Amino acid sequence: MIATLRWPTLGAVTVVAGTVSIVALRWWTTRGNVPPDVPVLLAGVLAAIAALVLVLGIRVRRAVADARLDDPVGAARVLALGQAAAVTAAIHVGYLLAQLAMILPRLTAPEPREQLLRVVLALLAAGALGVAGMVTQWCCRVPDDGDEGQGRDDEDDAAAA
Secondary structure, eight states, rough: OOOOHHHHHHHHHHHHHHHHHHHHHHHHTTTTTOOEEEEEOHHHHHHHHHHHHHHHHHHHHHHHHHHHOOOOHHHHHHHHHHHHHHHHHHHHHHHHHHHHHHHHGGSSSHHHHHHHHHHHHHHHHHHHHHHHHHHHHHHHHOOOOOGGOOHHHHHHHHHHH
């Protein structure tokens, strides 16, 4: 059984990745080096992966809803892919926020302004990847036999009666 990934866990991953990244970037720049550029291609790749993960998750959801899931191992793989995508997105968001923190003090120069646009695009794509991963995780849930249309409170009320 694969454990459910939660938003606070992704927040913690983002904070850790951002902290490590800002320390590493500051160390790199204090040695006289220029911070690494964020390519526009990163945003495109993250957005493409987000779309793929979301499509696969929706396919699993439809198969589960129609009770025609032929490949439960494949569905588990899609679930793992969704969770990996969400964690990857959290790491990217942490790194990109560190890049943003390095750029903001130097916005008067033209190069940091161009870099700012690329970082913001990559941040949006990384956020989309995180959401796609979490939605895919939700899509891969299998409803319990007795839970159709009932919430947790309805079950507790029925058990108490």
